[in-house]
Amino acid sequence: MTIQQAFLKTILDESSKHSIAQLFIHKGTCGEATDIVSVCEELGIIELAMSLNAKIIETSCDGRCWAAPSVTAQKNNDRGASYSRRFDRIDLGVNLKELGEVLDLSTVHNVFDDGATGLTSRFGQLDGSLLAAVELGAYGVAEKVFQQDQKSILSKIEESKLSGRGGAHFPTGLKWKLAAQNEGPRYLVVNAEEGEPGVFKDRHLLEADPHRLIEGILICCYAVGVEKAFVYINGQAHKGIESFMTALEQARNSGITGPEFLPEKMTVDIEVRAGAGGYVCGEESVILNSIEGARPVPRFKPPFATDQGLWGMPTVINNVETLAAVTTLWQDFPPPTKLVSLSGNIARPGVYEVPADGTLSWNGFLLSVGAELETVPAILLGGPSGTFVHRDKFEEQIEMKNIGAGGIFVLSPNSSVKEITNSLAGYNERESCGECTPCREGTMRLTELLQQETVDLKKVEELIEVMEEASLCMLGGMAGRPVKSAIENFPATWISTER
Amino acid sequence: MIPFDATADDAGDRLANFEKQLLTLPSRKSYLLPAFHMAQQYLDWLPRESILVIASHLRIPLSEVYATATAYSELRLEKPEYGAWYMCTGVACEAAGAQRIIAAIETVPGKFGRTDCQFLCSLAPICTDHRGRILGRLTENRVRAIFLEDRGD
Missing domain, CATH: 3.40.30.10 (Glutaredoxin)
Known part of the structure; x- marks a missing residue:
């Protein structure tokens, strides 16, 4: 039996037990990059759906990038329930012998249960229409929240302890409050630049559930008193931009961003800006310069953006996921969650939703995402400004709030820590904007030092200290982190020399 | 898209099309990055001619427009390889x-x-x-x- 036949047979078997109402074709960036269109043709999905009387829904990646190209069959009568449960998921790319394992794990989407009412609950479920999003709860929270006064919303955000999901974890409630107490006009900037290698959760959010972001934006604009919001999206995230623009158009046309839906006297204009590359463009003050039309370089802080941001006016700058998470705060379940992006030496790379305040051991976490622990020498947490976690520390409990923007790259036995470290140092050097000397010169000297046959570790340490202390922004400030952590965790990798 | 070539027969038309579109953007500095994107959408890169019209429409010094363009890695200041x-x-x-x-x-x-x-x-x-x-x-x-x-x- 071929994999295709196995897939068809499973769907047909299941359909005799439960009636299949919908077939979801996952056509996001992940599906397209793995040729979902020709897979559907080969499988005869259209014919299959017709024979089962099922509706075909073209949708996004559901976070299970590992399964792409994939099709999900959904049984009837689940739509009315609080969450929809899938009973079938097959990776069309795996070997037949692996099929059993994949089937067993078919409902594992995140670490706890289905997490179905969390951030990813609508991933891979929507057909791109506003109606589908609203049916699954979009704008329901905003509607409720708009009945409350701004003060109680700000208190609620503060109580929730929601913190910035871009990696810096600044308390969101405090940020909103600081901006709200300043004289307007106030601005909101949504940081959707996500230019950190190893992190791809915001793109998934933009593609899979753009209305959740719009809802978060509207809540923020109401609570803080913002009339103009800019959404700054990574220029390479073509599908994300397209999906968000479509959703924004739908929201505008249906009156969601107008007086029909918004509280009295509230007006808001949302404008999309595409970035044009550069890791530094994810730094908040760089985005401000970029939107104003100036060179994309960081600003001195203070003044902070909540006092003097865009055009010198109070500005809230929030990450995509932070604003999306705002929409989950008014429900009893689940507890605040966050997204992590997993890649590398694991069976199931993709976007996972985990409890934001929880602790997990790396062992448990890695096993749950299909890693063969004995083949994992270390993980890299957070890309070019991240740190390595040696396998000796996998037993330790890790607080999820300490994993930065949530990029986790799992190393394989043949990974060279030295090569990875040098590659990250090279990336930081290329991406340095050149505005301040410690970063411009420091990243260059660091790369040079690391490429020596015998590395002067003392000099490396001193250089990193200068970069940490004196760089204008965190690109330079944190460029030495992976180097420092690689040397600490894998000292034998470097032949050091004492000065 | 075939990259803009100042010596090609269609150069004038392509530039005129881009300019026409550029005029739909407000004449404000804040629209510099959208203008760059628009130029790449019509011309595939940022030839000297495009920088000149952007500077003029947005009323920003030419040197500043160029300096800003060099700061973004995805903006192409040299004609890219086709395909x-x-x-x-x-x-x-x-x-x-x-x-x-x-x-x-x-x-x-x-x-x-x-x-x-x-x-x-x-x-x-x-x-x-x-x-x-x-x-x-x-x-x-x-x-x-x-x-x-x-x-x-």
């Missing part, structure tokens, strides 16, 4: 065998370049092919198959 493949060489793609794919691509005729991380790490290794399609979980065989397909074999 090139771009292999991602981010950490995840390197670990997933980017170098093997590069070796395979280099054996077939065509133009080829490398890019930094494209942020599709869960699909590593990835590449953008000569038609601008993103190819994920790429194998040497798929690279060869696409070349053969294009030749009509």
